[in-house]
Each structure stands twice: as C-alpha cells, then as structure tokens.
Amino acid sequence: MAEKLLEVNQVKKYFTIQSGFLQRTIGFNKAVDNVSFYINRGETFGIVGESGCGKSTTGKMITRLYEPTEGQILFEGNDISHLSQKELRKFRREIQMVFQDPYASLNPRKRIGILLEEPYKIHNIYSEKERRGKVEELLEIVGLNADHYDRYPHEFSGGQRQRIGIARALTLRPKLIVADEPVSALDVSIQSQILNLMKKLQKDFHLTYIFISHDLSVVKHISDRIGVMYLGKMVEIAEKKDLYQDPLHPYTQSLLSAVPVPNPKVKKERIILQGDVPSAVNPPKGCVFHTRCPKVMAQCKQEVPTLQEYKPKHYVACHLYS
Amino acid sequence: MSNEQIIINTQAGTLNKKKKETMIKITWRRFVRNRLAVIGLITLSVITLAAIFAPTLATYDPTEQELLNKLAAPSSEHFLGTDDLGRDIYSRLLYGARVSLMVGFVSVSFAVIIGMIYGAVAGYYGGIIDNIMMRFVDVVIAFPLLFLLITVVTILKPSVFNIIAVLALLSWTGTARLVRGQFLSLKEREFTDAVRVIGASDFRIIFLHLLPNALAPVIVAATLGMGGMILTESGLSFLGLGVQPPTASWGNMLQGAQNFTVMLTAWWYPFFPGLMILITVLSLNFVGDGLRDALDPRLKD
Numbered sequence: 141m142a143e144k145l146l147e148v149n150q151v152k153k154y155f156t157i158q159s160g161f162l163q164r165t166i167g168f169n170k171a172v173d174n175v176s177f178y179i180n181r182g183e184t185f186g187i188v189g190e191s192g193c194g195k196s197t198t199g200k201m202i203t204r205l206y207e208p209t210e211g212q213i214l215f216e217g218n219d220i221s222h223l224s225q226k227e228l229r230k231f232r233r234e235i236q237m238v239f240q241d242p243y244a245s246l247n248p249r250k251r252i253g254i255l256l257e258e259p260y261k262i263h264n265i266y267s268e269k270e271r272r273g274k275v276e277e278l279l280e281i282v283g284l285n286a287d288h289y290d291r292y293p294h295e296f297s298g299g300q301r302q303r304i305g306i307a308r309a310l311t312l313r314p315k316l317i318v319a320d321e322p323v324s325a326l327d328v329s330i331q332s333q334i335l336n337l338m339k340k341l342q343k344d345f346h347l348t349y350i351f352i353s354h355d356l357s358v359v360k361h362i363s364d365r366i367g368v369m370y371l372g373k374m375v376e377i378a379e380k381k382d383l384y385q386d387p388l389h390p391y392t393q394s395l396l397s398a399v400p401v402p403n404p405k406v407k408k409e410r411i412i413l414q415g416d417v418p419s420a421v422n423p424p425k426g427c428v429f430h431t432r433c434p435k436v437m438a439q440c441k442q443e444v445p446t447l448q449e450y451k452p453k454h455y456v457a458c459h460l461y462s
Numbered sequence: 463m464s465n466e467q468i469i470i471n472t473q474a475g476t477l478n479k480k481k482k483e484t485m486i487k488i489t490w491r492r493f494v495r496n497r498l499a500v501i502g503l504i505t506l507s508v509i510t511l512a513a514i515f516a517p518t519l520a521t522y523d524p525t526e527q528e529l530l531n532k533l534a535a536p537s538s539e540h541f542l543g544t545d546d547l548g549r550d551i552y553s554r555l556l557y558g559a560r561v562s563l564m565v566g567f568v569s570v571s572f573a574v575i576i577g578m579i580y581g582a583v584a585g586y587y588g589g590i591i592d593n594i595m596m597r598f599v600d601v602v603i604a605f606p607l608l609f610l611l612i613t614v615v616t617i618l619k620p621s622v623f624n625i626i627a628v629l630a631l632l633s634w635t636g637t638a639r640l641v642r643g644q645f646l647s648l649k650e651r652e653f654t655d656a657v658r659v660i661g662a663s664d665f666r667i668i669f670l671h672l673l674p675n676a677l678a679p680v681i682v683a684a685t686l687g688m689g690g691m692i693l694t695e696s697g698l699s700f701l702g703l704g705v706q707p708p709t710a711s712w713g714n715m716l717q718g719a720q721n722f723t724v725m726l727t728a729w730w731y732p733f734f735p736g737l738m739i740l741i742t743v744l745s746l747n748f749v750g751d752g753l754r755d756a757l758d759p760r761l762k763d
Contacts, residue, residue, distance in 0.1 A: 163590050203659050232661035245652040249485065249674045259660040292485070305656070312660065 145181040145348050146202065146316060150174050151211030151221070153197050157421065170420050171197040173372040174211075176447060179316070184342070184349040186363030186380075188356060188395070192417065194372040195352045196240075199318045202350065203237045204228055215316070233263060236309035240321040242301035246293040252279075252304055253289035259311040275311075281344075282307045283337060299330035306337065310345065318350045323358060335362055356399050360384060365453075368392045371428040372420055374447060378454040388456040390433050427459065435460060492756040499752020502745035509742060513559035522550035524557040525708040533728040543730040545718055551734055554710040558735065561711040562742070565626055566692040572630035574684045577637025582668050582676070584638070585645025596642065599635045607632050611694070615703045622705055625698060629691055640683055644676035678757035685750035689743035696739050712739050 153172040156165045172194040179185045187195045200206045202213060204220060213221045220231055239245035246255060256275040260266050266274055276286035282303040293301060302322060309317050319338070323331040339362065341347060353359050359366055360380060367377040368389065376389040387393045394411040401408060413432045418424050424431050430440040439459050447457040493499055512519060521541070528548035536543045542551040584595040611628050618624045648654065649672065657671050692712075698704035699713025700720075707714055712735045719725060719732035 158589070163593065200655075205655050205658060229661045229663075232659060237656070237659045239652045239656055241652055245656045247653045247657070247671055247675070250671075258657070258662070262661045262663075262666070308656065308660070 143181045144178045145216065146179040146350075147212075147214040148175060148177050148198075148202070149212040149214065150176050151198075151201060151213060152209045153194070153201055153206055154209045167421055170372050170423055172201065172208075173423070175369075175372070175374045176211075177367050177374060177377055179348060179350065181315075181348055182342075182346060183364040184351055184362050186351045186353065186359035186366040187369060188353060188359050188366060189369035190354060190417065192371075192420065193369040194420070195354075195369050196320050198369070199237070199320045199350060199352050202316075203235050203318050204231070205237075229263075233312040234314055235316045235318065236312060236314040238302075238305050238309050238317060238319040238322045241325050242298050242305055243325070245305050246301055248293055250293075251289070252291050252293065252296075255293075255304070256308055256311055259308070263312065265312075275307075278307045278310060279304075281310070281341075298326050299333060302326060302330075302334055303337065306334075306341070310341065313345065314347070316348045316350065318352070320352045321354070322351075324353060324355060331358065338362065356395065368395065371417060371423055373428055373457065375429065375458070376454075376456045377447070378456075382451070382454050386454075388450060388454065388461060389429075389458050390435050390460070391429050394434075427457075489756045493752050496752040496755060498748045499756075502748030502752065505741060505745040506749060509559055509738075509745075510563060512556055513563050516553075516556040516560055520550075520553035520556050522553045524549065524554045524710050526550070533724065533731065535728070536730055542734050543728065545715070545731050546721070546724060546728075547718075551715075551730065554715060555712070555734055555738055558710040558712045558715055559738065559742075561622060561705050561709065562692050562695060562713070562739070565622060565629070565695040565705075565711075566688040569626045569629035569633070569691050570684050570688045572626070573634040573687070574637050574680060576630065577634035578641050578673065578676075578680060580634065581638035581641030581643075582645055582673060585642035586649055586664070586668050586672065588646070588649075592642070596639075599638055602632065603635050605632065608694075608697070611698060612701070612703055615698065620698075620703050620706055622709075625695060625704055629694060633687065633691070636687065637680055637683060640679055641673075641676050644679065645672055648672045648675055679754075682750050682754040682757065685746055685753055689746035689750075692739065692743055692746075 151172060152170070152174055155169040155171055157167040157169060158164060159166055175194070175198060177185070187198060189195045197206060201208050201221075204223065208221045211221065212219050215231070215234060223231055246252075253272065253275055256278060257271045260271050260274070272289065276289055279286055279288055284300060284303055284307070288296075293304070296304065302325075305322075322338070323334050326334060335358065338349070342349060349362070351359060351362055363380050365377065365379050366383050368375050368383075368391065370391050376383070376387070376392045378388075383392065384396065387396050390411075394413050397408060397411045411434060413434075415432050418428070418431055424441075426442050427433070427440040427445050430436050433440065437459060443459065445457045445459050445462065447455045448462065450456050450461045526549060528544065530548065531540075531544055532546055532548040534540055534544040534548070540550050540552065542555065545551055545554070580595065580599075584592045610632065611625075614628050615624060645668075654667060654672065657667055662671070695704055695711065696713030696716065699711050700717045702714075702717055704713050705711035707718075715735040716732055719728075719735075725732055
C-alpha cells in the first residue's frame with residue numbers, strides 16, 4: 141500500500157560563492173550533496189540535523205524555491221526539478237510550505253484575509269464573493285476565528301500566526317506540505333498545540349508531511365520515518381521506532397545520546413563529539429563525518445560511503461556496515 | 463435583548479474598534495506627538511491652499527505693472543509692497559508659490575517613481591544585474607548636478623517643464639539606492655518565500671508585497687528631497703536660468719532684487735520671497751523628520 145508520493149534522487153545543491161565586479165565564481169558551498177530518499181503518500185517524513193546541515197535547503201528544493209544543481213525530484217512520477225516558470229506555477233498547488241518564523245513569514249502590511257485570499261487570486265480559484273467565505277472557513281479549521289479576517293499580523297501571538305501560516309499552506313489543498321521547523325520559534329506549551337493541529341489536519345485533508353527540525357523529541361512525536369542529515373548528506377533513514385531503538389550511524393547514536401531524559405535516575409552514556417562541523421565549502425574527503433567520528437577507520441578517509449539498506453527499511457551510509 | 467446577545471454585541475464592538483486601528487492611524491498618532499512636525503504640516507497646508515486659491519486671494523494681477531508706484535513700501539494698498547516694476551509682491555508671492563511647489567512636487571514624484579522601480583529591480587534580482595545597474599547609478603551621481611542643469615537649461619531654453627525633467631532625471635539615484643538596500647534585506651525575509659511558494663509572479667512579489675514594505679523611508683526621503691528641489695529651482699531662477707519672467711517664482715523674484723540699492727532701500731522686495739523659501743523648506747524638513755519617527759517600526763507603543 142506504500143505508494144511513493146515523492147522521490148528525491150541524488151539531488152545536489154551547490155551555492156556558488158561569487159566575488160568581484162564580474163561576479164566570478166570562486167567556490168561552491170555544497171549545501172546538499174547527493175541526497176536520495178522517498179516519501180510515501182500519507183506519511184510524515186522527518187528530517188533532523190544540526191543547523192547548516194542542508195535540511196532547510198532540501199525542503200526548499202522540494203518546494204522549488206531553489207532549483208537543484210543536479211539530480212531529480214519526482215513528484216507522483218513527474219520530474220519537477222527543472223520546471224519552467226509556467227509549469228512551476230501550476231505545480232505550486234501540489235506542494236506547500238509552512239515556515240519557521242511566524243513573525244517573519246506574514247507580510248506585516250497585509251490583512252490576514254487578503255493574505256489568505258491571495259493564493260485563490262493567483263490561481264483563479266473561486267469567484268471573488270466565494271473567497272471570503274472559504275478563507276473564514278479555513279480560519280476556523282485551524283482554530284482561529286472568522287472575525288480575524290480583517291486583522292493585521294501584528295495583532296496575533298506567535299502560535300496564532302503559525303496557525304495562519306498553516307491556513308495559508310492549506311488554501312490550495314496541496315498533497316504535500318513541507319514544514320520547515322514550524323514549531324522551533326514557539327513556546328513549548330504552544331508547540332504541542334500546533335503539532336496536534338498538524339496531526340489532525342493530516343487526517344482530515346489526507347496530507348503528507350515533510351517535517352524538518354533540529355528537535356529530536358518533536359520529530360519523534362510527529363514522524364513515521366526519519367532521515368538524519370549531516371553536512372549535506374543523508375547519513376541514515378529509518379522508521380521512527382527503529383531509529384530511536386537501534387541507531388546505526390555513529391552520528392545518529394551521538395545525536396540520540398544528547399536527548400535529555402526526564403528521569404534523573406536513568407544514567408545515559410553521552411557520546412560527545414570532538415571538534416566543530418567542517419565547512420560545507422571545503423568538506424572532508426571520504427566520509428564527511430570521519431573528522432569527528434569516534435569509530436573512524438582508515439577506509440573512511442578515502443571512500444565516500446553510500447546509503448545502503450542494512451536492515452529492512454533501515455538505510456545507513458557508513459563503512460561499519462558494508 | 464438577552465444578556466448573551468449584549469455580550470456578543472459588545473465583543474463585536476471592541477473588534478470593530480480594533481479593526482479600524484490601521485497602520486495609517488498608528489502612524490498619524492505618532493506623528494501628531496511631534497510638535498514641530500505638526501507646525502510644519504499646518505504651514506505647508508496653508509501655503510498649498512494659498513497657491514491653489516491664488517487667483518481669489520491675490521489683490522492684483524501678478525504681472526500688472528504700476529511704474530509710478532515702484533518699490534512702494536508695504537501699505538494697506540499693497541500688503542507687502544511692490545517690486546522694481548511696481549508689481550504687487552503679495553500677489554506675486556501667491557502665484558510664485560504655485561510654480562515653486564509644483565516644481566518641487568512634480569520633480570520629486572517623478573524622481574521617486576523612477577528610483578523606486580529601478581532600485582526594486584536591482585535589489586530583487588541582485589547579482590550581476592544589480593552590480594551593473596548600481597554602477598550606472600554611481601555614474602549619474604558623479605555628474606555635477608548644478609553645472610549639468612545650467613548647461614542643459616541653456617541649451618534647451620529654460621521652462622518649467624525642462625527644469626522639472628532635468629531635476630527628476632538627476633535626482634532619482636538617492637531613492638534607487640534606498641529602495642535597493644531595502645529590497646536586499648526584504649527579499650531574504652520569509653514572507654517573500656511564502657508568497658513565492660503560493661505561485662506569485664516576480665511582478666506581484668516586487669510591487670504588491672515588497673514595495674509597500676519599503677515605502678516608509680522613501681516617503682521620508684521624498685519629503686526631505688522636495689525642499690532641496692525647491693531650493694535648486696530658486697537657485698536656478700535666481701541665476702536667470704529657471705522660470706522666466708514675467709511668470710513669478712520665488713527664485714526669480716529674488717533675482718529682481720539682486721541690485722544693491724534695491725536691497726538697501728526696499729528691504730521688503732528680497733525679504734518676503736526669501737522668507738517664503740525658508741519657511742517652506744524648513745516646514746518640509748520638519749514634516750520629513752516627523753514622518754521618519756512616526757514610520758519607524760522600532761518605536762512601538
């Protein structure tokens with residue numbers, strides 16, 4: 141029954157570093173380097189990693205805010221990685237995005253109603269009279285009030301603003317929503333409200349989510365499968381249970397060991413990594429993690445490990461398992 | 463009416479009040495707190511109204527000469543005296559306000575429109591386009607404005623239209639730089655990505671979403687710039703290269719008063735046009751400062 145909705149094949153995003161009057165390219169920032177994964181219809185796929193690992197860039201390539209440098213992104217079997225402007229516009233209805241900072245993602249000069257009607261205007265859906273009703277309906281679906289139609293963003297709290305952001309993502313009835321750290325700017329008490337709202341909407345609207353976060357407990361709460369990224373690479377992909385109980389990649393192991401446990405009697409062994417994350421402009425040869433890996437071998441410094449299925453549905457990119 | 467209904471109605475009432483609290487109202491409330499700005503605004507309104515209703519307010523035809531009554535001191539007949547050709551200074555000031563204000567307003571409007579579009583495109587697209595466009599701005603800025611004005615006006619014959627055109631074509635660069643800077647930061651904000659994701663075109667993003675957010679500093683710069691435009695026009699007219707007599711402008715009225723003996727014997731002739739220029743430019747600056755504070759999003763109350 142697991143039908144693939146989205147497939148990402150060896151996608152790369154290199155940002156060019158330019159300088160001088162003629163904007164000559166003097167280097168590349170390998171934000172995302174050869175990442176592959178797939179997402180089944182109706183599931184929530186979590187992407188975790190520390191800041192700068194390329195998880196947001198991956199999300200923005202899927203929503204086509206960025207054009208991939210190389211590789212393919214297949215949505216329902218169609219390659220969307222190099223669509224023309226016109227095709228892109230049509231495609232925008234299928235994939236929507238929820239943004240990280242609810243204070244920055246709403247245009248401060250537009251009333252909420254105008255903001256939410258805009259997608260209908262752009263795509264010419266519903267008559268002008270119908271639109272207001274549809275928007276008011278949406279506001280109530282996300283737990284706001286139809287009266288909020290005429291208000292400005294600055295009149296709302298962070299949690300309410302994020303609800304508006306979610307409502308906007310729903311206007312076009314997309315199949316896939318990329319949520320880029322949707323709760324990391326919110327208070328913990330509000331976080332769970334928003335997460336529960338997202339779960340409810342997923343059922344009601346048959347949505348598929350890509351949930352990007354650096355917060356392991358949040359990702360654990362909402363995801364079905366999780367991908368772990370490090371320095372532009374996907375290092376491990378597994379079902380949620382499998383990943384949390386039996387992490388394979390040394391990086392995942394160290395990440396999970398850092399999650400605080402609410403029980404003070406449980407003694408956990410922390411795996412503390414040495415050094416900093418290397419720069420994506422000049423990543424290490426071989427396995428990108430070898431400079432910090434506690435289990436590093438000679439092979440790691442030479443060969444790039446590929447993502448392989450070690451156990452059923454559990455993929456890992458590490459020489460320890462090949 | 464039952465109690466519940468009353469509660470609902472009062473809730474609706476407070477909501478309505480909230481609704482009316484728009485950005486403009488908030489800005490207005492902050493603006494009014496600045497006393498100098500309010501004085502400036504009132505003065506400007508008076509001058510503007512006087513210019514509009516010049517034909518009714520004027521006591522004489524501004525070009526009518528009374529050669530027998532030249533350089534007459536202020537009196538009940540001629541409120542502000544007469545000039546060296548016996549023309550009524552009060553009436554000429556009213557008509558001169560029309561020219562000076564129009565030159566200032568129209569040239570600033572054109573400059574702002576050109577500068578906004580130019581800066582918006584450069585800032586939004588960035589990269590090589592931005593680089594080339596902004597180097598061109600540097601070139602324009604490097605022109606010595608006054609000398610170019612004098613040259614162009616000498617070649618093209620001085621007229622109000624030519625002066626407006628030259629002023630506008632040379633002073634859009636400030637706005638362009640300002641808007642470009644705003645756009646560089648605005649386009650990185652998340653709401654830009656948010657409208658892009660719903661499928662908005664570049665045109666829509668630039669003009670309907672980013673530009674309204676870049677408007678506040680432009681309005682301030684335009685207000686302050688208008689004072690400069692009026693001064694430049696007066697300067698040109700003073701040099702005889704601006705608005706040509708007999709059409710009155712504050713600048714060319716000053717030119718008529720250049721004569722040393724006139725200045726000593728008939729102080730009212732150079733004094734009043736000079737005062738009008740001073741008051742107008744000062745008022746514009748006060749209003750500009752007031753707007754800058756009122757539109758500053760950091761000063762929230």
